[in-house]
Amino acid sequence: MSEEEQAFFDNETEELCQMIDDWKATHEDKDLSPEVWQFMKDKGFFGLVIDKKYGGKGFSAYAHSTIVMKVASKSSSAGVTVMVPNSLGPGELLYHYGTDEQKNKFLPDLAKGRQIPCFALTAPEAGSDAASIPDKGIVCMGQYQGQETLGIRLTFNKRYITLAPVATLVGLAFHLYDPEHLLGEQEAIGITCALMPHDHLGVEIGNRAIPLDMCFMNGTVRGEDVFIPIDWIIGGRARAGQGWKMLVECLSIGRSISLPACATATGALSFAMTGAYALVREQFNTSIGNFEGVEEALARIGGLTYILDACRRLTVTAVDHGIKPSVASAIAKYHMTEMSRQVINDAMDIHGGRGILLGPRNYIGRAYQSMPIGITVEGANILTRNLILFGQGAMCAHPYLRKEFYAARDGKLAEFDQALFSHGGYLFKNFCHSFWHGMTAGKLISAPESRLAKYYQQISRMSATFALTSDVALLYLGGALKRKERLSARLGDVMSYLYMASSVLKRYADEGEPKEERIYAEWAVQHCLHNAQVAFEEFYQNFPQRFLARVLRRLTFFWGKPYKAPQDRLDHKIAQDMLNDTEVRRRFSKLTYVPHNDPEDPVGRVEHAFNLRLEVTPILAKVKKAVKAGEIAKGALKGQIEQLRQRGSLSVQELQLLQRYEQARWEVIQVDEFSKESLQNNKKDATIIKRSDVA
Structure with a gap:
């Protein structure tokens, strides 16, 4: 981000998050507070992407995405309220398609929040x-x-x-x-x-x-x-x-920025808070993050969050370069919201009862509750996967299909013949590439100097096979492929996972291939390649022409299926990394609202206990050693602290730090309780509107 964008993110966005009481807004008031509404208007949150000459911020798509992400990490409702005026809406449509008179009349008021x-x-x-x-x-x-x-x-x-x-x-x-x-x-x-x-x-x-x-x-x-x-x-x-053209073009921008930002917010907050909670929360005298079953879920949270942020960054880059990425935005919308759903499910599983009891202390319950909204809006995910990803992508991305279509439609036989001849050469070239790369397992493909060079090779290998398989499917099925929604969806899955794997490699390269991120990047690419392989296999199993299916499968997996899901060892490394204050954790925390010095905030409370837990780790090792030696009894830490004080086994400073941690830990595991009277007083009359014109 530019200096101006970073300052807005660090100051105004942080202040907005501090102002929001999400529990009060959702449970009691059913609205953001008047102060929050006014702050968003006054500070320009509704004009993030409107040009400066109209009084807007004129921020980049990346800054827009990152700001929405931080606000959404504090409150899904506030995130939606900020993102909608900056996404598909009058402001976006006016800016790109409005007359000068319309722009001058409306955009300044929209930028300043005088018009909603x-x-x-x-x-x-x-x-x-x-x-x-x-x-x-x-x-x-x-x-x-x-x-x-x-x-x-x-x-x-x-x-x-x-x-x-x-x-x-x-x-x-x-x-x-x-x-x-x-x-x-x-x-x-x-x-x-x-x-x-x-x-x-x-x-x-x-x-x-x-x-x-x-x-x-x-x-x-x-x-x-x-x-x-x-x-x-x-x-x-x-x-x-021209409305449909306008809507489709602007919808791709909204899908590229708003929903991916909210999905990544869920991932980044779950990464920071679930790792912290898994360290602080103990069962059977050990942090729950050390159990292999919990490690599996933690690793998914860590790896999928890495993919979420990588895909978010790559996709908004297209928007900042003036591209309207209709296919990439559909990939981002569908897969990122689905990955976010997996992440929040895993976070809820690890938090257990702490996550399901709603109240002011609960920092993931509303995110879990609101997850289907992102799945449903701006094109339901079932529709996006089955009809749009490959159906739209094939026409947009194929080097000859569009030329053939328009030449045939317009009766331009010479242009059609030329495009068809070129298409045949393209098909033959991809056949040769697929055969050769299959024979050599992709190991002879040129790749950049990188610690992850082998993954560049495998993505290139699968890309050539995808191009060949797509062409064969289009040539054999023709227009019927659109009606074969599940076949189309599987080809869309292959394309999507290759796109996401590419975004991971780009993010890792952009960061300078830091050593501490390698386990996340490897997990992410392995996950994507394995899922692309699954989609390929399901496509071949269900392709109606069995001979072609066998040939394509042989070309793709000449020596058998090469890609494995991330193994337990890698899961263990990621899970243990998430239980520490690492550089990766700090990067994700900076993208969300994680107050570090506010134990009264629901998120800050966990962060406070997490930092204390890391500080008392050597002292806890002494406690466990004393238990093992039979010097003090097993049991709750609070009782053990008293025994250690009586024995004089720890210094005054160590005892005080241990007591502070014990108090912070106790606060973290508490849940909200409500009296019967308080719940009754909060009842709101709900009216079901019955009208003939409402479905």
């Missing part, structure tokens, strides 16, 4: 199939401010709209029709995006929804026969019908 935006896309019967939204607008003449005006008469019914209950500026997607040909010859113009004030005549901001007990604002937007001037189309009348 929402974007209404999803309808009751059009969720994942967003292109089928029933909302429509008819081009017509109407009255606006006492004058006859060319405009659009809208009817719409939207739900799941984040920030809608507090929005002052509503973005809307709808199908536009021009039956009177007031704009031109075309009658069905297509999906269009427009802006309107929340209090415009006929616009109804409906009731709030509660997404899994989170307190970020979400609700409905409705309207019937709402007339708006034609100039309220984002980009003006010249952009009529």
Whole structure:
């Protein structure tokens, strides 16, 4: 980050996290406090990516991602509240597609929080199939401010709209029709995006929804026969019908930044807190982090978090280079939210009862509770994996497929023949590469100077085989491959794991290949290659042409399956590393809100005990030695401290430090309790809205 971005991250973002009481916001108020809302507006959190000339921060995608990540580590609800105005919404659409007049009118107010935006896309019967939204607008003449005006008469019914209950500026997607040909010859113009004030005549901001007990604002937007001037189309009348293109391009940016940032926040916080808790929490007279079963879960948390951050960094780099990475963003959205789900599940398993009892002391319960939100929004994960990853990626990434398609569509036979001939050469080249690399196990592939050079070779080997397998599948199945969703999904998995493995190697190289990170990088790449191998095998097992499947399998795994999941020894090294104050842990902690000197904060309380535990390690070794020698009895540490004081076995300073640790440890394992009266007083009336137009 630049100096300005780093200062904002270190100061304003840190201060915002300090202000947030997530338990009070989610359990009691069902809203962030007025002070938090005002702070976010005043300090520019809603204008992180708006250009400085419009009063925004003009921050990079990487800074945007890192800021959202830190806020989300303190409060999922606050993270969503910050990310939405900076992601898919009026601000993003205006910045890229708005007219100069629209930009000058709206962007300064959006940047300063004087306007709160929402974007209404999803309808009751059009969720994942967003292109089928029933909302429509008819081009017509109407009255606006006492004058006859060319405009659009809208009817719409939207739900799941984040920030809608507090929005002052509503973005809307709808199908536009021009039956009177007031704009031109075309009658069905297509999906269009427009802006309107929340209090415009006929616009109804409906009731709030509660997404899994989170307190970020979400609700409905409705309207019937709402007339708006034609100039309220984002980009003006010249952009009529271009809404779907605009949405797809901006959606890729949101998927590249917002959801990966929240997923990585869950990973980084789980890394820091679960390792700390596993050291402090003892059962059977030893830290639970020393048990092999817990080590397995800890290693997954550590390795997957490393992948999460590597993939986040690589994907936002594309955005900072002006690329709209539709495929990479889909990979990030699907796999990162799924990995985050695995991480929080493992964190909950290790915390046990400490994690499932909600209250002010619980720092992972709300993250666990909110996990399905990221899985569901901006394209449900089932849809993303089965229809988008490979289906969209094949057309975008293939060097000849797009040329063939458009040449055939437009009847350009010479261009089609040239592309088809080149495609044949490409197919033959990949066949030769796959055969040769399979025979030599990829060991002759050139690779950069690196401690992990063998992994560069194996990713290159699998990439050539993936290209060949994809081409064969496309040539044999043609358009039917899109309907063979599970085959398509497995090819998408291969591509995704190779992308994530590449991102890990890039992150490791960018950091200068530090020795302390090698175990994490190796675990991550081994995990990705093994899962790519599983996806390949499942694809071959289910490919309908059995002869081709056998040939492809032989080329891919000439000497058998080469990739193993990370072994127990590597798991042990990572788990033990997570039980110490290492450089890797410090790096992840810096990306999240981990107060180091605040034992009253739920996260700070664990961090405080963790640091004391590391400090008293030599003293605890003396205690265990005394127990083994029969000098003091087995039992709780508190009783042993008293015995040691009576025997004079420890110095005054050692006893005091041990007592401080014992008190801190005791505070960490405590859970929240509520009286019956306090729970009854917090009851809120819940109303189920029954309307004919609500699904």
